[in-house]
Amino acid sequence: MSEKRQLCLSGKGVTKVFGHGRKKTVAVNNVDFEFYSGDLISIVGESGSGKTTLIKMLLGLTSVTDGEIFFMGKKRDIRSRKNKKEYWNGIQAIFQDPYSSYNIFSKIDTVLLDCINMRGGRRFPIKKKIEMMREACSFVNLKFDEMTNKYPFELSGGQMQRLMIARIFLLRPKILLADEPTSMIDACSRATILDYLLKLRDEIGMTIIFITHDMGLAYYVSDSVYIMERGKFVEYGSANEIILNPKADYTKQLLDDIPKINNPWEFSRNRRPAETGAS
Ligand SMILES: Nc1ncnc2c1ncn2[C@@H]1O[C@H](COP(=O)(O)OP(=O)(O)O)[C@@H](O)[C@H]1O
Ligand SMILES: [Mg+2]
Numbered sequence: 282m283s284e285k286r287q288l289c290l291s292g293k294g295v296t297k298v299f300g301h302g303r304k305k306t307v308a309v310n311n312v313d314f315e316f317y318s319g320d321l322i323s324i325v326g327e328s329g330s331g332k333t334t335l336i337k338m339l340l341g342l343t344s345v346t347d348g349e350i351f352f353m354g355k356k357r358d359i360r361s362r363k364n365k366k367e368y369w370n371g372i373q374a375i376f377q378d379p380y381s382s383y384n385i386f387s388k389i390d391t392v393l394l395d396c397i398n399m400r401g402g403r404r405f406p407i408k409k410k411i412e413m414m415r416e417a418c419s420f421v422n423l424k425f426d427e428m429t430n431k432y433p434f435e436l437s438g439g440q441m442q443r444l445m446i447a448r449i450f451l452l453r454p455k456i457l458l459a460d461e462p463t464s465m466i467d468a469c470s471r472a473t474i475l476d477y478l479l480k481l482r483d484e485i486g487m488t489i490i491f492i493t494h495d496m497g498l499a500y501y502v503s504d505s506v507y508i509m510e511r512g513k514f515v516e517y518g519s520a521n522e523i524i525l526n527p528k529a530d531y532t533k534q535l536l537d538d539i540p541k542i543n544n545p546w547e548f549s550r551n552r553r554p555a556e557t558g559a560s
Contacts, residue, residue: 286317286318287317287318287354288315288316288317288318288351288353288354289316289317289318289352289353289455289456289488290314290316290339290350290351290352290353290372290456290488290490291313291314291315291316291350291351292312292313292314292339292348292349292350292351293313293348293349293351294311294312294313294347294348294349295309295311295312295313295314295335295338295345295347295348295349295350296309296310296311296312296345296346296347296348297309297331297334297335297338297343297345297346298346298347307512308331308334308512309331309334309335309338309512310331310511310512310513311347311348311513312335312348312509312512312513312514313514314507314514314517316456316488316490317488318455318486318488319482319486319487319488320482320488320489320504320505321478321479321482321488321489321491321502321503321504322488322489322490322491322503322504322505322506322507323490323491323492323493323498323499323502323503323505323506323507323520324490324491324492324493324506324507324509325493325494325495325496325499325506325507325508325509325535326494326508326509326510327494327510327535328494330509330510330511330512331509331511331512332460332461332492332494332509333460333492335509336374336458336460336490336492338350339372339458339490340369340372340374340458341357341359341365341368341369341372352368352371352372353371353455369454370400370454371454371455371456372454372455372456372457372458373449373452373454373456373457373458374457374458374459374460375442375445375446375449375457375458375459375460375462376460376461376462377460377461377462377464377465378465379438379441379442379444379445379462379465380433380434380438380441382445383433383441385432385433385434386432387432387433388429388430388431388432389428389429389430389431389432389433389436389444390414390428390429390430392433392444392448393414393417393418393447393448393451394410394414396417396448396451396452397410397413397414397451399452400451400452400453411425413451414451416450417447417448417450417451418447420446420447420450420477420480421443421444421446421447421450421477422443422473423440423443423444423447428444437466437470438465438466438467438470439466439467439469439470439473439474442462442463442466442470442474443470443473443474443477445462446474446477446478446481449481449487450481450485453485453487454487455487455488456487456488456489456490457478457481457487457488457489457490458490458492459478459489459490459491459492460492461492461493461494462474462478462491463475463493463498464493464494471498475498475501475502478491478502479502491503495539496524496535496536496538496539497539499520500520500523500524503520504519504520505517505518505519505520506518506519506520506523508523508529508531508532508535510529510531515529515531515532516528516529516531516532524536
């Protein structure tokens with residue numbers, strides 16, 4: 282690539298310690314990372330390795346015990362409410378359980394309308410707002426006319442997660458943190474969600490940080506992969522480097538855990554992950 286790659290989120294020595302004394306847990310232990318604009322970056326690790334804690338620090342929901350986070354090249358300062366709100370214009374998240382990050386008494390069109398209002402569309406004529414909601418729904422292949430007046434609990438898990446992506450489509454953050462967004466939905470919807478993450482990257486240029494415990498999924502979608510073990514990054518590199526030439530024992534172990542039977546991924550050197558054709 283000839284154009285200069287822009288660093289959008291990076292960290293130095295980022296650490297999170299819960300508790301103290303004998304009850305101390307170092308959930309994230311002195312990690313460095315550099316995430317570039319327009320990439321889809323996967324963070325792969327087993328349950329308990331510190332992935333969600335890192336995501337919460339990146340989002341500013343949990344304080345950082347030690348280290349620094351840089352956003353768009355500048356040291357992040359979100360101590361004031363105003364700064365934090367501004368930061369959230371640029372960075373948003375979707376979580377494992379799409380129902381949990383949702384007011385279940387809010388109708389679906391209200392949820393989408395809130396996103397438009399939050400992005401300065403409060404005074405738009407209603408016709409324009411409906412057009413925008415329609416576009417957001419069609420981005421994730423949901424029918425807006427069937428969504429209006431429904432409540433979240435009337436949708437399936439897969440539909441809910443698509444709706445969360447429709448929200449992101451309207452909010453247009455620079456960076457989307459996706460914390461195991463496919464792990465609570467059926468296998469059939471899983472690939473679809475990944476495809477929408479790729480679509481956000483490719484059509485909008487969003488930077489996506491995708492958290493998973495599944496190495497196969499990471500390879501399918503990623504530009505680069507960070508491997509996390511017990512709070513540390515043990516290895517990182519391009520998806521091909523990590524899969525074809527893993528260095529850390531832990532990475533090799535994760536690769537061994539990918540089911541081999543009917544394995545849809547064929548690891549060859551010259552193919553981009555998005556071209557696997559797996560669905
Ligand atoms: N609020 C908390 N208080 C105490 N310990 C926590 C808290 N959140 C997470 N942990 C601990 O931090 C470690 C990493 O957890 P987590 O970030 O949720 O891992 P992952 O998302 O990779 O499964 C675990 O040992 C977990 O028990
Ligand atoms: Mg987690």
